[in-house]
Amino acid sequence: IMIVKTAIFVSSNNRVDKLPAARLPEYAFIGRSNVGKSSLINALTGNRNLAKTSQTPGKTQLINHFLINDAWYLVDLPGYGFAKVSKSSRATWEKFIRRYLLLRENLQCVFVLIDSRHEPQRIDLDFCYWLGENRIPFMLVFTKADKLSALKSQSHIEKFRNALLQWFEEVPAHFLTSAENRLGCDELLAAIDEINTN
Ligand code: GTP
Numbered sequence: 001i002m003i004v005k006t007a008i009f010v011s012s013n014n015r016v017d018k019l020p021a022a023r024l025p026e027y028a029f030i031g032r033s034n035v036g037k038s039s040l041i042n043a044l045t046g047n048r049n050l051a052k053t054s055q056t057p058g059k060t061q062l063i064n065h066f067l068i069n070d071a072w073y074l075v076d077l078p079g080y081g082f083a084k085v086s087k088s089s090r091a092t093w094e095k096f097i098r099r100y101l102l103l104r105e106n107l108q109c110v111f112v113l114i115d116s117r118h119e120p121q122r123i124d125l126d127f128c129y130w131l132g133e134n135r136i137p138f139m140l141v142f143t144k145a146d147k148l149s150a151l152k153s154q155s156h157i158e159k160f161r162n163a164l165l166q167w168f169e170e171v172p173a174h175f176l177t178s179a180e181n182r183l184g185c186d187e188l189l190a191a192i193d194e195i196n197t198n
């Protein structure tokens with residue numbers, strides 16, 4: 001298993017041309033606002049104060065880089081699907097994040113976070129489809145597992161994977177996680193470690 005020895009905040013950016021040099025492998029966390037991206041980054045690194053979290057959706061607004069073990073980056077992204085933002089700021093989000101995802105050459109894998117409490121949501125399925133269409137590697141991370149029974153979360157995971165099978169021959173790997181009790185965190189770190197060492 002991989003041990004996180006150091007996790008350091010590097011930068012917050014609103015422009016793709018200002019990001020840290022693309023010399024180290026990088027893993028981005030994305031998903032709906034409030035799904036738990038920042039909380040999971042904190043759980044993975046064992047530092048509750050690393051990424052800023054909030055009960056109110058829309059907390060993370062920039063591309064945040066965290067350097068892990070001096071060897072790779074975890075990237076916290078703003079969420080999508082936040083109902084309260086205006087059409088124009090949504091369009092801005094789209095341009096900026098999609099540019100990042102399409103252009104970042106050291107991006108090894110995108111972790112798409114999905115709230116395990118819900119039935120498959122169109123916006124998450126569409127986002128996965130867009131990643132697939134653009135050949136951006138991704139894995140699925142179901143969050144907040146501590147909030148529901150294992151039976152329920154398994155059923156939601158199954159439905160989500162089945163929905164993806166309409167488009168993909170193979171559904172990417174998935175993890176069931178909780179930032180509250182660290183469920184799935186070591187497995188997720190092991191997956192990153194495996195990509196790093198290959
Ligand atoms: P934005 O930055 O706004 O897009 O949100 P985010 O996806 O980064 O979510 P964030 O980590 O800020 O968490 C949102 C809320 O969900 C906070 O109140 C967290 O405490 C809560 N939360 C996140 N992960 C978990 C989890 O695994 N279990 C429980 N019970 N609550 C969680």
Ligand code: MG
Nearest residue numbers: 037038059060
């Ligand atoms: Mg956040």
